[in-house]
Amino acid sequence: MKFKYSVSDSTQSEFDSLPRVTLSLYCKNRQAEVSGLVDSGATINVLPYHLGIQLGEIWDDRKAYIKLAGSLDNATGIPLALNATIGDFKPVRLAFAWVKSDDIPLILGQTNFFMEFDVCFYRSKLEFEIMPKSP
16 A cells, blocks of 8 residues: 655655654554554554543553663653554554654654554655565
8 A cells, every 4th residue: 555755744845855654653542543653663563642532541550661762762751551453454453652742743663653554665756665564
């Protein structure tokens, strides 16, 4: 399934376009339609605080902390597993570092988005392709 690169703000130009995909996240009989940044340079999936709350989760400081790196190196998260669907693909279980901050986008990274899906980027065409992993 191919997707177009997109901007997060209408004032941005196509040069600011990034690979974002719409997906549905499910937890505790709740659902959220979200846009996630497909980031091959991110080690893990990252979920902003408000989305965990929207899905009925409760922040628990007693859970194991996940230390983030790179541009998020001052943030910590707790583990959270959610069911997710993209288009007509079968649902998958995605593991997130749920961060107590809304200043970050939903990030789909190597663990475990890229373990569940094969992704090809065509930046020159402002497109990318996502396919379920091969058996």
